[in-house]
Amino acid sequence: MNIFSLALANVRALRRRLFGLVALVSVAAAVCIGALGIADRAQSATDTDVKESSANRSVTVDRPDQRPDAPQLTEHAAARLAKLPHVESVQHRVQVSFxxxxxxxDTVLLYATTHRPALPPPVTKSVRDDLFPLRPGEIVAPALSQGVDLSKLVGQDLxxxxTRFVRQGEGTGVTGHARLVGVYDPTWQMDNPDAAYAADPTVIKWAAQRSGQPEKSYLRTTGYDQLTVVARTAADVPAVTASVQKLGYPAVTLQQQLSALPGVLEMIKTVGRVLLGVLGVLAFVGAVTVTGALSRQRAQEIGILKAVGFRTRSVLTMLxxxxxxxxxVAALIGTVLGTALGSGAAAVLRRSTDLAPYVEGWVLLPPAGTLLLLFGLTVLVVAAGSLxxxxxxxxxxPTDAMKDW
Incomplete structure (x- = not known):
């Protein structure tokens, strides 16, 4: 029987005595793997879905109402911005109250808003899967607005x-109908509170009526109240922002707000790293304690092995x-438990609207390389602790060993 076979047979025979060490290392490894799995998935979502999302590549250009010398956001301005280097598209926003x-x-004051694909609202209830682009006569409103629960009205005609312009400071009401085809999370207010998304022709028609201008010339004269310039990549955002500002438009970017993980997930990532160190300490101390205790209890066995010709190196290798x-074994059990723990924690995090996009998937594990490294380090630390x-x-x-027995 070789040394490895003998060691394997001894582990099977001593499994009850090794239970404490295996349980201690397994639990520590499970918590570590669970935390690292969630953190890795969050980092992956940040790198792909967030960093290169259209929102993170967006430069927002507002209407320069406070600067009469600045150019207005007309159709001509949108076409001009679209020709800048590294620009993928220019998306517009028009808003008008209704x-x-x-x-x-109940009466609710909302703001009809054109939809921009770069900043889609988080729809929570709808009449169909793909709401956008909206059809004429359809609106998507916040689920709760001014104390009125609009989610109960989805699918109904409202x-x-x-308002139609009459003369300066005077207007008349115009009654119509619109179908509520969806509602979104009211905490999402990228287009201001109480924004209700509608088809472009509908919003422009209402805005032209309110301003007293012909609908056909509204975009050439008054124009949009905001433009979203979408860069080709996240790395192009600074250059695109500078180019827009050089043309005299006030431009800001969302990149700084969306480039980092949420605080909770960053904390999980840090905890995972700390637990990795704790796992090493526990594994080392546990191995020292268990090996010392087993060595004393197995003095007779060691003495017999030395008496029949086993060298010191062979006995050391076996132990x-x-x-x-x-x-x-502890690392394998820890991986299984860590998978269950990470998946359970992810299910809890998915209940949060803010955190759900960062924990997609049901089985959350670190990359294979990280798992193999963690497995190897666990075995190495336990072996080092027993040395x-x-x-x-x-x-x-042999004589001393028999005396200790």
Whole structure:
């Protein structure tokens, strides 16, 4: 029987005595793997879905109302910005207020807003899967607005009231109808509170009525109240922002707000690293303690092995191999438990609207390279921890070993 086979047989025979060490290392490894799995998935989502998302590549250009010398955001301005280097697209926003009357008698003031693909609202309830682009006469409103629960009205036709310009400071109400085809999370306010998305022709028609200008010439004269310039890559955002500002437009970017992980997930990532160190300490101390105790209890066995011709090196190899095998078993159990722990924690995090995009998937594990590294380090630390007491035990002479027994 070779040394490895003998060590494996001893591990099976001593499994009850090794249970404490295996349990300790398994639990520590499970918590570590779970935290690292969630953190890795969050980092991956940040690198792909967030960093290169259209929102993170967007440069927002507002209408320069406070600067009469600055150019307006007309169709010509949008076409001009679209020709800048590294620009993928230019998306516009027009907003105009309108009222909604429910059958229960509630009145809600909303702001009809054109939809921009770069900044889609988080729809929570809808009549169909793909809402956008919206059809004429359709609106998507916040689920809760001014104390009125609009989510109960999805799929219904609502009475609307817009304003038609009569003369300076005077207007008249125009009654119409719109179908509520969806609602979104009201905490999402990228287009201001109470924004209700509608088809472009509908919004431009209402805005032209309110301003008293012909609908056909509205975009050439008054224009948009905001433009979103989408860069080709996240790295192009600074250059695109500078180019837009050189043309005299006030431009800001969302990149700084969206380039980092949420605080909770960053904390999980840090905890995972700390637990990795704690795992090493626990594995090392546990191996020292268990190996020392087992060596004393197995003095007779060691004495017999030395008496029948086993060298000190062979006994040392056997004892260290036993602990390494125990560490391997603990690492495997820890991986299974860590997968369950990470997936359970992810299910809890997915209940949060802000965190859900960062924890997609049901089985959360670190990359294969990280798992193999963690597995190897666990075995190595346990073996290293057993080295000193195993060396003392292996150096005992057969006579001394029999006396200790």
């Amino acid at each position: 009222g909604v009357m429910t059958k229960e008698g 009475e609307t009231e817009t 260290v191999t036993e602990m390494a095998l125990a560490g391997a 000193a007491p195993a060396r003392r035990a292996a150096r005992m002479s």
